[in-house]
Amino acid sequence: MSALPQVVQKLIEEFEKLPGVGPKSAARMAYHYLRASRESAERLSALILDVKNKVKSCEICYNFTENSPCSICSDPGRNQNLLMVVEEPLDVVAFDRVGIKEEGGFGGVFHVLGGVISPVNSVGPEDLRISELIKRIEGMQDCVEIIIATNPNLEGEATAMYIYEEIKNRVLERVKITRLARGLPTGADLEYADYTTLRRAIEGRTEL
Amino acid sequence: MSALPQVVQKLIEEFEKLPGVGPKSAARMAYHYLRASRESAERLSALILDVKNKVKSCEICYNFTENSPCSICSDPGRNQNLLMVVEEPLDVVAFDRVGIKEEGGFGGVFHVLGGVISPVNSVGPEDLRISELIKRIEGMQDCVEIIIATNPNLEGEATAMYIYEEIKNRVLERVKITRLARGLPTGADLEYADYTTLRRAIEGRTEL
Known part of the structure; x- marks a missing residue:
């Protein structure tokens, strides 16, 4: 597409790899950075690298963390x-x-x-x-x-x-x-609940 | 939130500033980069800066372009x-x-x-x-x-x-x-078309 600068096209393609991002959202995201301040672009650019450099797996629970063991595993209150x-x-x-x-x-x-x-x-x-x-x-x-x-x-x-x-x-x-308990989620509409959910809701009914 | 490394939290906040991206999508996007290869993180990081550095406004039409005038304005076929x-x-x-x-x-x-x-x-x-x-x-x-x-x-x-x-x-x-012509979009469902669209579709009707 001649209307798109090549570097913008490439950025759109990168954004498209993100989960839940289609071609139109990716284009909107790329154009957002064309219009955004240089600082905000630099911030995102640096943070993406930062995340890769600073974040590792907790040696105990394998959650992402900056320090291992993570704050949850090392919390004496838990x-x-x-x-x-x-x-x-x-x-x-x-x-x-x-x-x-x-x-x-x-x-x-x-x-x-x-x-x-x-x-x-x-x-x-x-x-x-x-x-x-x-x-x-x-x-x-x-x-x-x-x-x-x-x-x-x-x-x-x-x-x-x-x-x-x-x-x-x-x-x-x-x-x-x-x-975990199985049943109806809060705010659910019984009319639209699926077969398995309704079965589980009946099976696991609790006394009032 | 103690479960989130600070740098991840910051990246999520940056992603949330993108158009159409809510807190959950932003979190999914940030975690995507935690799991993705270092190369793909570096590629996005560099492209965001590239776009800021290389792309400018076309002096004639104000479209984004790498070279001004842009490829459309300098196209003799147009x-x-x-x-x-x-x-x-x-x-x-x-x-x-x-x-x-x-x-x-x-x-x-x-x-x-x-x-x-x-x-x-x-x-x-x-x-x-x-x-x-x-x-x-x-x-x-x-x-x-x-x-x-x-x-x-x-x-x-x-x-x-x-x-x-x-x-x-x-x-x-x-x-x-x-x-531009106003009327029904291709694939529209008449039942769900709004008042103004229907009016315009009648006003602008064309002979078969």
Whole structure:
């Protein structure tokens, strides 16, 4: 397209690689930086490199962090025997937003798998941090609860089952394994709820 | 949020400034770069600066370009007396995609206003390239056609009317001023079309 300077075209192509960004959004984003101040362009440019240079995996939970162990793993106020297994670092952010235990939220620590078992994308158990999880649980002294918080979809369920079996096989009697509650999300419209969600909502009904 | 490294938080905030990017998309974009290769991060980082350094305004049409005059203004195959007035550089890209005249598209040149008159955002006519447009038309020797192609919304219409009056006031008899056709977009659903669109579609009906 002759109307687009080549360097703008390249920037659009880079933005298009971002998750959830299509050609039109990418173009709008590129033009935003043409119009934005030089400072704001320099800031983004530097931050992208900064993130790559400063951020690493926490040696304990594999969450992204600037210092390892991360602030969650090194927080003495958290229950180190309550371990939530999640797929991605963004899931940690979501649960952390819920607040700590005193505020009625989650007061434990995390273990980031780094994905889900997915034969379609050729991701096997050995590509995830499952053996690290087992080793971590084996190293724990007290009774522990493992909350498997993979996503409530096909791949998440399969991964949860695999992890459950792995832990069970090691007959860790002091380990309690739980899953997140399934049911209707807050604000849901019953009319539009899918079959499985409705079934789970009935199965898991609670007394008032 | 303790779960987020500070530098990631900052990158998310930068991404949030992009048009159409909310907090969740921004977080997903930031995490994309944590996972992406160093090369791809370096590429985006460099391109953002490149765009700022290499791209300028075309001295004739004010479109973004690496070389001024831009490839459209310096194209001898284009009709320099057919001038389309648009709000933004992205509009040039959209019309350029339609193709050149031989392919049944637009074969003329452009004039980028750099926005619309908008009292709400305190943008007045003097903030746009309207005086430059008048000067450009005055400098043209032959009969010319000016297609005012601002967006079909309130501010676009007001800007179009203002430009129309400005050109008329200078009694340029050899200037023909046109607007883009209004009516139903291709693929539209009549049931969901708004009142104004339907009215325009009836008013502007064409014989089969």
